[in-house]
Amino acid sequence: MPGWTSWPGAAPTGSSGTSRLPARTEVRAAALDLGVRAATACVAATGGRAVQYGNTAGRLAREALFHLIQAQTEQLREATAEVTLRGI
Numbered sequence: 001m002p003g004w005t006s007w008p009g010a011a012p013t014g015s016s017g018t019s020r021l022p023a024r025t026e027v028r029a030a031a032l033d034l035g036v037r038a039a040t041a042c043v044a045a046t047g048g049r050a051v052q053y054g055n056t057a058g059r060l061a062r063e064a065l066f067h068l069i070q071a072q073t074e075q076l077r078e079a080t081a082e083v084t085l086r087g088i
Helices: 021-051 056-069 074-085
Strands: none
Touching: 021 056, 021 074
């Protein structure tokens, strides 16, 4: 089974050691989008209880949205917006 280093952008390429930043950024943006979509599904399945204090679905949604803004570079913000708006 291939390890994480076989994923596009996960390992440095070439002799200079430069990483494939665009591929890494795209994978990270897709992961952020998946997290938000999964949390949204949890909230939809839970219904109105999701907004109550202490509900797991609500907590997951808040955490997913926090990860959208925490430590994002300009390139990652652009890639995240592109991935999110792709289906619209």
